[in-house]
Amino acid sequence: MATTAPTTSSTALADLVPRLREICGEDGVLTDLSRRRVYESDGLTYHRATPGVVVLPTTTGQVAAVVSLCAEHGVPYVPRGAGTGLSAGALPHAEGVLLVTSRMRRIVEIDLENECAVVEPGVVNLDITRAVAPHGYYYAPDPSSQQVCSVGGNVAENSGGAHCLKYGFTAGHVRGLEIVTPSGEVVELGGKATGAHGYDLIGAFIGSEGTLGVATRITVSLTRSPERTVTLLSAFTSMDAGGEAVGAIIAAGVLPSAIEMMDALAIEAAEAAVACDYPAGAAAVLVVELDGPASEVDTQVERVVALCARSGAFETRTADGPEERALIWKGRKSAFAAVGRISPAYIVQDGVVPRTALGEVLGRIAALSAESGIRVANVFHAGDGNLHPLVLFDDSEPGAGERAEEVSGAILDLCVEHGGSITGEHGVGVDKACKMPRMFGEADLETFELFRRALNPAGIANPGKLLPTPRLCGERPGVRTGVHPLVESGEAEQF
Amino acid sequence: MDDPDVKDVALREGTDEDAMCGVVPARVARPENVGALADLLAAARESGLTVAARGGGTAMDWGTAPRSLDLLVDTSGLSWIDHNAGDLVVEVGAGTPVADLERVLAEAGQRLSYDPVRSGGTVGGALATGLSGPGRLLAGALRDLVIGMTVVRADGVVARSGGRVVKNVAGYDLAKLHTGGYGTLGIIVSATFRLHPRPPAVRLVSAPAPSPEAVERAAAALRASTVVPSAVESIHPLAGPPRLYVLLEGTEEGTTERADVTARALGGTGVEVAEATPPGWGLVPDEGCLIRVLAPPAELPGLVHDLVAAADRLGGRVGATASLPAGTLYLYTAPGASAEAVSSLLERARSGSGRSATLLRAEPHVRDADVDVWGEVPGLALMRAIKDSLDPDHRLSPGRFAGGI
Ligand SMILES: Cc1cc2nc3c(=O)[nH]c(=O)nc-3n(C[C@H](O)[C@H](O)[C@H](O)COP(=O)(O)OP(=O)(O)OC[C@H]3O[C@@H](n4cnc5c(N)ncnc54)[C@H](O)[C@@H]3O)c2cc1C
Ligand SMILES: Cc1cc2nc3c(=O)[nH]c(=O)nc-3n(C[C@H](O)[C@H](O)[C@H](O)COP(=O)(O)OP(=O)(O)OC[C@H]3O[C@@H](n4cnc5c(N)ncnc54)[C@H](O)[C@@H]3O)c2cc1C
Numbered sequence: 067m068a069t070t071a072p073t074t075s076s077t078a079l080a081d082l083v084p085r086l087r088e089i090c091g092e093d094g095v096l097t098d099l100s101r102r103r104v105y106e107s108d109g110l111t112y113h114r115a116t117p118g119v120v121v122l123p124t125t126t127g128q129v130a131a132v133v134s135l136c137a138e139h140g141v142p143y144v145p146r147g148a149g150t151g152l153s154a155g156a157l158p159h160a161e162g163v164l165l166v167t168s169r170m171r172r173i174v175e176i177d178l179e180n181e182c183a184v185v186e187p188g189v190v191n192l193d194i195t196r197a198v199a200p201h202g203y204y205y206a207p208d209p210s211s212q213q214v215c216s217v218g219g220n221v222a223e224n225s226g227g228a229h230c231l232k233y234g235f236t237a238g239h240v241r242g243l244e245i246v247t248p249s250g251e252v253v254e255l256g257g258k259a260t261g262a263h264g265y266d267l268i269g270a271f272i273g274s275e276g277t278l279g280v281a282t283r284i285t286v287s288l289t290r291s292p293e294r295t296v297t298l299l300s301a302f303t304s305m306d307a308g309g310e311a312v313g314a315i316i317a318a319g320v321l322p323s324a325i326e327m328m329d330a331l332a333i334e335a336a337e338a339a340v341a342c343d344y345p346a347g348a349a350a351v352l353v354v355e356l357d358g359p360a361s362e363v364d365t366q367v368e369r370v371v372a373l374c375a376r377s378g379a380f381e382t383r384t385a386d387g388p389e390e391r392a393l394i395w396k397g398r399k400s401a402f403a404a405v406g407r408i409s410p411a412y413i414v415q416d417g418v419v420p421r422t423a424l425g426e427v428l429g430r431i432a433a434l435s436a437e438s439g440i441r442v443a444n445v446f447h448a449g450d451g452n453l454h455p456l457v458l459f460d461d462s463e464p465g466a467g468e469r470a471e472e473v474s475g476a477i478l479d480l481c482v483e484h485g486g487s488i489t490g491e492h493g494v495g496v497d498k499a500c501k502m503p504r505m506f507g508e509a510d511l512e513t514f515e516l517f518r519r520a521l522n523p524a525g526i527a528n529p530g531k532l533l534p535t536p537r538l539c540g541e542r543p544g545v546r547t548g549v550h551p552l553v554e555s556g557e558a559e560q561f
Numbered sequence: 562m563d564d565p566d567v568k569d570v571a572l573r574e575g576t577d578e579d580a581m582c583g584v585v586p587a588r589v590a591r592p593e594n595v596g597a598l599a600d601l602l603a604a605a606r607e608s609g610l611t612v613a614a615r616g617g618g619t620a621m622d623w624g625t626a627p628r629s630l631d632l633l634v635d636t637s638g639l640s641w642i643d644h645n646a647g648d649l650v651v652e653v654g655a656g657t658p659v660a661d662l663e664r665v666l667a668e669a670g671q672r673l674s675y676d677p678v679r680s681g682g683t684v685g686g687a688l689a690t691g692l693s694g695p696g697r698l699l700a701g702a703l704r705d706l707v708i709g710m711t712v713v714r715a716d717g718v719v720a721r722s723g724g725r726v727v728k729n730v731a732g733y734d735l736a737k738l739h740t741g742g743y744g745t746l747g748i749i750v751s752a753t754f755r756l757h758p759r760p761p762a763v764r765l766v767s768a769p770a771p772s773p774e775a776v777e778r779a780a781a782a783l784r785a786s787t788v789v790p791s792a793v794e795s796i797h798p799l800a801g802p803p804r805l806y807v808l809l810e811g812t813e814e815g816t817t818e819r820a821d822v823t824a825r826a827l828g829g830t831g832v833e834v835a836e837a838t839p840p841g842w843g844l845v846p847d848e849g850c851l852i853r854v855l856a857p858p859a860e861l862p863g864l865v866h867d868l869v870a871a872a873d874r875l876g877g878r879v880g881a882t883a884s885l886p887a888g889t890l891y892l893y894t895a896p897g898a899s900a901e902a903v904s905s906l907l908e909r910a911r912s913g914s915g916r917s918a919t920l921l922r923a924e925p926h927v928r929d930a931d932v933d934v935w936g937e938v939p940g941l942a943l944m945r946a947i948k949d950s951l952d953p954d955h956r957l958s959p960g961r962f963a964g965g966i
Contacts, residue, residue: 179859181784181886202785224730237734238705247943255940257915259855259888261693261702264938264963265746265947269704269737273730293787313647319670319758359789362815418726422647450728451648487729494731505731506721513720513951514733520950521943532732 076161078139079118086121086163089131094169096120105164108149108156109211109550113496117144117158124169126244126252126282133280134250136163142526145276147188147216150552151223152414153495155275155531162526165280167218173197174283180258181288182241187218187281194286203288206233209491210399211558221281223493224273229355231449232323233289235491237272242285245271248278248527258285270517275493276528278521292357295323296367297391300352300374300382301345305329305444308350309425311377312448315354316421318373320366324355325449329428332401332443332456339404342397345381352379352448353398355391399559401445402456402550409441409458411467413474417481418490421451427480431455434480440466440473452490453481479504494532500539502532564588565604565632569597579633581613581961582626583925586633593638595711595719595750602748603717605632605956612715613958614748616656616683619847620690623922624743625934628960636685639750646671649756650708650725655685655749666756673706674757685749691741692853692921702887703740709753710736712746715952719750727755738947745962746951760810763791764820765835765842768827770795770803775829776862779805780885782826788819792843792884795862797869799846799880799895808838845882849894850903851922854910858888864910868892871909875902891921900930911936919963935963 086095096102097119106114123129136143142162149156158164167188175184178201183194191212194205208227209215215225221243226235233239242256255271256262271278302308305327312325328336330349336342344351352374356366367384374382385391405412419427428444435442443456455477459470478488478501488494488501502511514533519525530538552558564572570593575586592598605612610631615621636656643652646669653662660680666672688710693702709723712735722735738746770776776795783793792808805827809819824832845851856864865883868890872879877898883890892910894903903920910918920927920934938944941964948955948966960966 177857177859178784179781180857180888224734226728230728234705235728235730251942253940253943257855258857259915261704261887261889262855262939263741263853263917263919263935264940265742265944266691266704266737266740267940267943269740270734273734290784290787290789292789316649317647319761321758359787359811359815359819361818362811365812365814418724418728420645420648420650420726422645447728451726452728485725487724487726487731489731490726490728491730498731502731505724509718509720510722510732513714513718513722513735516950517733517735517738517947520946523946 076118078141079161082135082139082141083119085135086119086132089128089135090121090123094122094124094128096122105146105149105158105166108146108151108154109552110152110154110495110497113154113157115158115160117164118161120164120166122166122169126246129165129280129282130246130250130252132163132165133246133248136526137249137524140524140526142529144528145218145222145280147219147222148190148214150211150215150558151219151495152416152492153489153497155223155493155495155528157496159529167216170282177258178203178288182258182285183288184283184285185217186283187216187221189217191215191217191220198288199291202291204291205239205286206289207236207239211552214552214558217284217286218281221272221284222274222276223491226491228324228326228447231325231447232321237269239287240268240272240284241287243268243271243281244283245279245281248522248524252282256285275495275532277518277532279527294360294363294386295355295357295391296363296384296386297394298354298367298370298374298382298384299344299394300354300379301348302350302352302377302379303347305350305428306425307378308352309428309448311352311374311379312421312424314373314377315370316449318369320369322354322370322449323357324353325447326353326398327351327444327446327448328398328401329444331441332405332445333397335404335408335443336397336401339407340396340400342400344397353394398445405443405456405458409460411459411461413457413470415453415455415457415474415477416489416492417453417478417486419451419453419481419484419486421449423484423486424448424451427453427484430480431477434473434476438469438473440470442473447490450490451486453477496531496538499530499532499534502534565590565601565608565610567597567600567604569593570601575633579615581615581621581630581633582624582928584626584630586613586630588631589633589635591635591638595639595713598634598639598748598750599713599717599719601634602713602715606716609954609956611956611959613961614685614689614744616686617658617681619682620686620922623690624961626928626960627958634748636683644669650727650753651756652725652751652753653684654751655683655688657684658682659684659687667759670759671756672759673754684752688740688749688752689742689744704737706754707736707740707752708755710739711750712739713748713750715747715954715957723753725753743958743961745948745958745966747957762811762813762816763837764809764816765806765838766809766820766823766827767804767806767833767835768829769831770805773862773866776805779827780862782828783807783823786822786826788822788826790823793886795865795883795885797865797881799878845891845893846880849896850898850920850924850927852892852907852910852918853921854890854892854916854918856888856890856913856916858886860913861885861888861890865890868906868910872902872906875905877902879906896924900927900932903927904932907933907936938963
């Protein structure tokens with residue numbers, strides 16, 4: 067197990083506590099075991115460690131002072147936002163400081179003339195959209211955890227959502243960053259204009275998983291809400307036919323905001339859970355969303371309907387009102403949780419293949435499943451080839467977990483073999499650090515390390531994440547048992 | 562100096578034609594493939610040679626002069642295009658002319674949503690200078706389109722970051738550092754880009770821009786609309802009155818309707834709608850000094866007018882093109898503008914919070930006059946640390962970049 071016994075014995079840390087209290091105040095430092103335990107894992111609950119001490123700063127100045135103190139004493143620290151990460155990127159350090167941004171939750175400025183907002187890192191993703199929606203704007207990156215996850219976490223993971231096919235990831239929507247470097251300095255990068263001069267430090271910081279510093283203030287672009295949004299549901303008698311339709315849509319030069327696909331097992335699970343009323347007998351469904359100026363969308367809808375029909379769709383429904391659209395999304399959005407009902411346990415994998423290799427890779431996954439007797443449900447972002455296979459198993463059956471992990475790992479190998487990636491959105495964290503050598507060579511990894519050392523020379527910023535370390539790489543990948551607690555409580559969707 | 566003797570590398574003496582900001586390289590080498598380039602850089606490391614790359618040579622007079630240049634690497638041997646149309650992805654050798662790439666992509670109905678500008682430049686040069694024209698709005702700037710990159714480090718090691726798929730968050734996105742890095746962190750070997758389909762139709766709607774207020778009004782009306790422009794560009798040519806241009810891309814029917822809405826938003830008289838972008842759209846002249854200014858988008862209309870008027874008073878005409886939503890403005894002087902005039906324009910552009918300006922290209926008499934080319938660059942200490950880590954001996958284009966990097 068990846069559990070680390072709680073230690074309170076670290077003297078370096080104990081010496082630090084009074085000074086941390088001076089910086090963050092009495093209520094801004096948690097030392098009680100029971101309160102520290104609340105933070106023992108992020109969204110990947112398999113990896114656990116009780117943080118040595120937890121700090122809850124409220125200002126950039128406090129973050130900088132905490133980090134400076136850590137730097138001075140060589141104590142590691144781990145940034146944490148909402149803790150929804152799925153790669154154990156926010157896994158605490160038992161002898162370190164966990165720096166939680168949950169009290170830095172102010173939307174500092176909404177600037178409609180410049181179409182941007184300035185926020186603190188703990189601001190919840192969806193709160194930006196909520197604040198600007200009355201003005202006809204929204205914040206485009208929409209990870210399905212957006213009701214809970216923090217903008218700081220999104221920056222650290224370069225998160226995207228179903229609509230990143232058209233609108234891109236967090237990186238495309240950040241204009242300015244204030245960061246606290248691992249030596250405790252405050253640096254302001256960019257601002258309200260895009261494309262600052264010099265090396266693109268903002269671009270390199272985004273996706274760095276907390277290993278290069280803490281983002282303490284973020285200037286994000288706001289996007290005009292589209293005039294028209296139409297959602298289509300198309301049903302096919304085979305995955306191949308569905309895949310062909312995806313290819314045809316892309317080849318026709320249409321760029322939907324989302325193209326999602328579900329296979330028979332996922333449809334069956336969704337049907338059982340939420341009675342989404344998808345067309346009976348479908349072996350595959352596509353959910354396609356088109357948005358933009360009404361005059362463009364209407365033409366595109368016609369084309370997509372025709373292309374789906376030509377690829378063998380036996381039924382296509384279109385919806386343009388918010389309720390009707392929600393009905394189509396219901397099955398897709400419920401899929402992960404629904405699978406939790408038809409299987410006692412499952413692993414969610416996150417890998418990417420070139421879109422044109424989807425058919426081949428799905429075939430290989432089916433073969434893997436057949437050989438091993440492990441069921442795999444496929445629910446994924448088809449437009450960009452980002453697979454989220456759900457590998458189902460019964461955790462009460464001896465050896466089943468191990469076999470499921472083998473299948474899950476083999477799927478990642480398939481992704482790499484086909485020129486893809488070991489992660490499209492969940493990040494590397496601790497969970498996939500040991501898989502980095504499958505995708506990158508020795509020289510590539512060494513170059514990443516040179517870059518990390520340049521900005522994090524003492525190695526105290528989120529150690530053990532993102533790059534493989536010998537200590538780590540004997541451990542097993544994470545297994546998720548049952549439905550994610552956030553999904554169960556209705557706080558987040560996962561799809 | 563010792564000549565590096567490497568297989569598959571043609572070597573010759575440098576001439577005035579090869580100069581980088583006036584610095585003539587001792588040798589010019591042309592490696593035929595990636596392996597030869599890696600060997601060449603490893604040999605250069607052994608001999609302690611300073612090295613810079615050259616693609617098309619169209620921007621050799623940009624930035625600041627290198628402190629030393631022993632070896633200029635001609636990248637024209639690193640030219641290939643591996644286009645995967647079905648995945649809307651292309652991998653390109655750094656020495657490939659941008660024009661060749663555009664042609665290959667166009668044949669498949671695709672493009673690198675990066676405004677095609679001057680011919681003669683290479684993919685590596687475009688990346689190393691890292692600029693984009695007006696069309697950055699919808700698809701993003703050039704650096705947003707890079708999904709993978711291979712680079713040869715100062716020590717000759719070949720390293721890759723990113724990948725060949727659009728969605729990928731494994732590892733650091735090092736391509737972001739090389740894009741706009743003037744070759745100071747490594748020599749770019751190849752890059753993989755995400756592509757976009759070519760739109761079946763475009764409309765370029767334009768209107769006179771007599772005053773900053775008029776431009777501000779039009780910009781506000783556009784923001785309030787849902788026409789989704791691909792570019793909103795305020796252009797002040799060297800000669801002639803300024804105009805505001807709005808580029809729309811999409812279907813025939815769609816762009817026609819959107820052009821009507823846009824024309825109403827621009828209002829007033831003199832609105833024109835064209836069905837294509839004119840030749841030279843997005844281009845800035847390739848002579849004179851060139852300044853790049855960043856400012857909060859809402860301040861741009863006022864700033865452009867202010868700078869153009871200031872230049873008039875200083876006795877030198879300037880032209881300008883401003884990408885309004887991006888907050889980016891290019892200012893160019895007619896050849897022969899005095900160093901004082903350029904310097905004072907830079908200063909003026911830099912005054913005000915959230916603003917910055919760099920002198921991208923200086924004429925020799927301006928370069929020699931000790932004008933502050935880069936201005937204040939936030940994060941310079943971090944950039945130095947990165948430079949020290951990836952090129953510890955400072956042999957790659959030393960001094961070519963901000964802060965003497
Ligand atoms: C149900 C569910 C659905 C999800 N769906 C999606 C999805 O659709 N797309 C997607 O991309 N992800 C998804 N995720 C993953 C996760 O929500 C994202 O990675 C999110 O961006 C993490 O934000 P967080 O605030 O929870 O970060 P945390 O989990 O707290 O931290 C994540 C990483 O960011 C670092 N970090 C946090 N804050 C900062 C900061 N201020 N500065 C520097 N580093 C920081 C941490 O050290 C850690 O490495 C999902 C997760 C769940 C549980
Ligand atoms: C507003 C604006 C928009 C522009 N838009 C475009 C555009 O859309 N398309 C376009 O092609 N050009 C565009 N340009 C021009 C462009 O910025 C450069 O002139 C051109 O890209 C330089 O290419 P080159 O091959 O001639 O570079 P060179 O002049 O050969 O080199 C320029 C610099 O890049 C370095 N360099 C060159 N190759 C490499 C390499 N492989 N690795 C590391 N460093 C290298 C050199 O050392 C030198 O410092 C634009 C310019 C402006 C001002």
